[in-house]
């Protein structure tokens with residue numbers, strides 16, 4: 162896509178911290194619930210622990226702050242064997258608490274709950290109904306216009322917003338007989354797979370993120386696109402574009418991540434169009450083709466996934482027919498994405514050694 166740099170929104174890559182970087186330490190408050198790490202790199206799972214009980218526990222703030230730290234460190238956390246689906250109120254309280262508790266401790270702003278530009282017509286606009294129909298499950302692919310690659314769907318939520326998401330929560334209660342798995346990938350590990358020379362080069366760059374295809378979605382839904390304030394005063398208007406640093410630092414972990422995704426990131430601002438296209442293609446390939454930085458999750462009724470949009474990507478599998486995968490999502494807004502040289506590689510910070518010799 163050709164994009165004239167003169168028309169780009171101004172970069173928002175400045176440091177949005179009130180002081181220096183102060184990553185949060187794990188307190189071990191959730192160890193009693195026996196979390197299981199699903200891969201060495203990404204994904205932690207709890208079984209039978211009721212999220213509703215954590216929300217109402219006398220020490221809820223301690224437990225939820227630790228949960229938010231776990232989400233940012235492990236990219237995605239799953240809660241299986243939930244007795245009931247979460248109410249919209251529980252989902253919103255949870256998203257608010259997770260965002261607020263970590264932002265105040267890390268010295269960043271918490272942005273609010275997002276209103277998706279195509280969801281304003283619903284009764285509760287801070288909740289996005291996630292249905293198979295919306296994503297086109299079961300539809301035939303078009304030879305002329307459609308992609309035949311399932312990997313095209315890798316993305317990070319709403320990065321077209323100047324203040325994008327820190328954490329998203331999805332509760333799914335209607336599931337197909339099989340299929341419909343979701344995959345997540347680690348932006349920390351994608352960063353750690355750059356050679357030091359390339360990493361250093363990318364740390365000085367910014368990229369344009371564009372969600373203006375949602376105008377077409379709104380048109381197809383025959384509902385006007387919501388161009389009002391979407392959870393934060395900076396997320397306003399009909400032009401769904403933002404410029405973010407290409408490498409960002411997660412304020413909760415202090416770890417550097419690769420902040421580009423192939424659905425929304427269109428252009429590296431400081432490079433020519435050709436250079437940008439080639440480099441972005443390689444960066445997207447790093448995420449798509451390294452299955453050892455991904456985790457694949459098989460949904461069961463009432464399961465909940467909570468993920469860090471600051472530091473991960475995800476992709477749904479549209480391999481089932483019929484419209485029988487239904488859930489609700491709440492999306493918390495973080496602070497403006499930023500880069501600081503105080504950030505560290507995850508591998509370096511955990512003493513794992515470099516991935517590349």
Ligand SMILES: [Fe+2]
Pocket residue numbers: 316317318475
């Ligand atoms: Fe998503």
